[in-house]
Amino acid sequence: MNTLLNSLRNNLDLTNMFAQVQQTRLQFTRIHALTEAWHWLLLVFICALLVAYVVWMYRRDAIELRKSTAFTLILLRVAALVGILFFYLNLERLTEETIVKNSRVHVLVDTSQSMGLRDDSDQTQVNRIAHVVQELAEGETIQGLREKHDVLVYRFSEDVRPTEIAAFPRVARESTGQANGLNAEVVANVRKLVQIGLALLAVAILSLLYYLFRARHNQQNETGAWSLLSGVVLAIAAVVVVGVGNLRHPELSFTDTLGITSPDLTQVSTNPDVANPEFDLPDVDWASALSPRGTKTRLGDAIEYLVTKERGGPIAGIVVYTDGRNNSGESLEAAARVARGFQIPLYPIGIGSDKQAKNVRIVDMEAPQRVYPGDNFKITGYIQAFGFENTSVTVELISRPAGIAVDDESQNTVEEQTQWDLGSDGQTRPVEFEINPDDSLEGKRDYIVRIQPPKDDNNPRDNQKSGTVEIVTRRNRVLLIAGGPTREYRFLRNLLYRDREIQVDVFL
Known part of the structure; x- marks a missing residue:
């Protein structure tokens, strides 16, 4: 069983869902409006026409100027056109926040009466459900699954819908800031870009100062006049480089990019779907919550209900603890087909032995709801046995007033008692009791069909069935x-x- 559980945890790890992710990026929103090819051709043609016009105008009007000055004026005008183009394309900073819900694992536990059986091959000499209770209460299954998923535990038996017992949220984990792209290497690269930009800006300032205080007054020095052009080009390059460094990660402050302050790269996840380490986990009495009382095993209905409930959601899988086959409701094949259609994996964990345990039980009981004093009526019990072929047992019919405590046998009346030969394994045989209520009786009474089982019967819980009959005196x-x-x-x-x-x- 431990090997199966370890394999189960490893397989479910593959479907882990991540925590909240926030990402900031830059985008030209106008580009999404340019859906046709001719839109782009027209935009490129207009930009090329404007650049050609600017160059032609400045070359014509700047004939008497020095080449450095002319090139500088052309560069400034082209830079202005590029700025207009940026404004037209509408550069925006977009922040996208993706919240992914924690994946969920549903654990289904069979609580039919057969889970109360004790297998002869089991050396621990405890019933089947006790193994599940011990694993859920003391084992590592729930804690191991909680490292990756939210865990919900259900019980199922004769009801169409499984009953939720407890929900365990995923264990909180610390994120290292990499969810939004920040780490030490990224910060170092941004600082390098900003440092390069500042270095270019410093050279541009020196070039412009040289032009203002020396080259501008010397009209014959053509080489020195080029300092104006180099200063403008370097200033524009510096602004672009520093801007790129800041826009790539706008969550960094300017002092962070300069290295004056250091950003906090370790942050605890703020995803509300991740459990706080101090969250109070539910205190579950597993032995009581998983008491095997059901008369049927609706495994197909339970799986189909969870698949229908979780379809399209972040479900990692369904774990099933059971000791047998589906014997009522929707077929297991149909439920598995639905789960396969929604790509929801099923992980069955078999409990018990492949050999049928020795057991005698009352499968069902039939009794009328209303009778009249003096009228005979029949009560029928259906007995099924495994491992007790050709064995005789005592079957008795007991009556008692309705509404008294189950463990109060002071008012029990044995109406009839008979010896009954059990049939072959799995055969269900009816035993009938004919009752003639006394004329003085009226109101509701409980009638109980009970077996006195052999000593090696493995499940005493299913040795009786009860029904309520109302004896009415007025029509x-x-x-x-x-x-x-x-x-x-x-x-x-x-x-x-x-x-x-x-x-x-x-x-x-």
Whole structure:
């Protein structure tokens, strides 16, 4: 069983869902409006036309200027056009926050009566459900799954829907800041870009100062005049480099990029779906919550309900603890087919032995709901046995007033007792009791069909079945009013006369 659980945890790890992710990026929003090819051709043609016009105009008007000055003026005008183009393309900073819900693992535990059986091959000599209780209470299954997923535990038996017992949130983990792209290497690269930009800016300032204080006054020094052009080019390059460094990671402050302050790269995850380490986990009495009381095993219904509930959601898988096959409700094949269609994996964990344990049980009981004093009625119990072929047992019918405590046997009355031969393994045989209630009895009474099992019966929980019978002393009175002996009147009158629980009075 431990090997299966370890394999289960490893497989479910593959479907781990990550915590909250926040990402900031830059985008030209106008580009999304340029959906046709001619849109781009027109934009490129207009930009090329404007650049050509600017160059032509400045070359014509700057004939008398020095080449360095002319090139500087052309560069400034082209830079202005590029700025207009940026404004037109509408550069925006977008922050996207992706919140991924924690994946969930559903654990289904079979609580039918067969889980209360004790297998002869089990050296621990405990029943089947005790192994599941011990694993959930003391084992590492839930804690191991909580490292990656939210865990929800259900029980199922004869009900169409499984019953939720407890929910365990995922264990909180610390994020290293890498969810938004920040780490020490990224910060170092940004600082290098900013340092390069500042170095270019310093050289540009020196070039411009040289031009202002020396080269500008020397009209004959053409080489020194180029300092104006180099200063402008370097200043523009410096602004672009520093801007790129800041825009790539706008969550960094300017002092962080300069190295004056250091950003906090370790932050605890703020995802509300990740459990706080101090969160109070539910205190579950597993032995009581998983008591095997169900008379049926609706495994297919339980799986189909969870698949329908979780389809499209972040479900990692369904774990099933059970000792047998689906014997009621939706077929297991159909439920597995639905789960496969939604790509929800199933992880069955078998409990117990492949050999049928020795057991005698009352499968069902039939009794009327209402009777009258003095009227005979029948109560039928259906007995099934495994491992006790050709064995005789004592079957008794007990009556008691309804509503008293289950463990109070002071008012029990043994109505009848009989010896009954058990059939072959798995065969269900009916045993009938005929009851004639006393005229003094009235009200509700519980009737219990009970077996005195052999010593090696493995499950004493299923050795009896009970039903409530109401003994009524008054009949319902009906006044039938009609305008004449019509066909409908005669039909209804005869129908009511034949019902012994009804007293009919007629007014025509």
